[in-house]
Amino acid sequence: MTLQTKRLTLRFLHASDTQALYTIHSDPAVMRYFSGPTWTDPAQGDAVIARALDGYSSGSGMQLALILRDTGKLIGTINPHAFHAQNRRCEIGYALASAHWGQGYLSEAMRATLDYLFKEKNMNRIEADIDPRNLASAKLLERMGFQKEGYMPERWIVNGEICDTAFYGLLRRGWEAS
Numbered sequence: 001m002t003l004q005t006k007r008l009t010l011r012f013l014h015a016s017d018t019q020a021l022y023t024i025h026s027d028p029a030v031m032r033y034f035s036g037p038t039w040t041d042p043a044q045g046d047a048v049i050a051r052a053l054d055g056y057s058s059g060s061g062m063q064l065a066l067i068l069r070d071t072g073k074l075i076g077t078i079n080p081h082a083f084h085a086q087n088r089r090c091e092i093g094y095a096l097a098s099a100h101w102g103q104g105y106l107s108e109a110m111r112a113t114l115d116y117l118f119k120e121k122n123m124n125r126i127e128a129d130i131d132p133r134n135l136a137s138a139k140l141l142e143r144m145g146f147q148k149e150g151y152m153p154e155r156w157i158v159n160g161e162i163c164d165t166a167f168y169g170l171l172r173r174g175w176e177a178s
Contacts, residue, residue: 001062003116005108010064010078013052017065018045020074029098033131035156035163059083066096066109075100078109080117080126088124090117101136110144114175124172131156132166145178146170 003010013021024030025039039045048063055061061081065074076096083090092113096106117123128146130137138148146168155165 003064003112004069005112007069008105008109008112009067009069010109010112011067012056013049013063013065013077015046015049017049017074018042020065021045021048021077024074024076024095024097027098030095033134033137033163034095035131035158037159055081059085064109064113066105075105076109078106078113080113080121083121088122089127090121090123091127091129092117093128106140107143110140114144114170118172118175126170128168129155129165130168131163138166138168141168141170144170145174147174 001012019042022039022042022045025044028038031038052061052063055063060083061079063077063079063081066076066078067074077094079093080090081093092110094106094110114126117126126146128141130141132138132151142148147170148166149169150167152165152167154162156163
């Protein structure tokens with residue numbers, strides 16, 4: 001499966017993506033608000049790719065690489081996962097190399113992915129949970145039409161730091177109305 005936007009190709013992860021994933025996830029700035037620690041070993045990319053391949057096979061996930069169309073460089077990922085077929089619901093997460101922040105790449109990738117999820121996968125609801133201190137992520141979700149729906153204090157402990165979660169949801173009818 002491949003999605004195209006003006007500047008990006010979104011595709012399934014390949015075994016050759018290990019180093020690019022490591023470069024992104026070993027950056028403390030990228031991982032600041034993640035629910036896991038900064039990567040310390042390139043083999044962590046292999047584990048992510050293995051889980052993604054399992055998700056593709058089982059239908060439980062479809063993590064996509066964000067590839068710059070003009071250079072072929074992997075600059076991030078967008079990760080629809082935790083699909084609930086009966087309820088037509090899934091969760092979504094994302095990561096972007098810090099060198100590419102503020103250039104609209106995640107907005108572009110998110111629009112294409114949400115459109116695919118609602119139209120092709122027939123989702124009715126898409127959910128995201130973020131660290132509420134991550135204002136850029138909150139703004140991205142709100143630009144896409146997500147509504148803040150809840151707050152869970154002290155949900156994660158990452159590198160010894162206790163972190164809260166803000167929950168966001170986007171309904172098909174909200175996406176179609178935008």
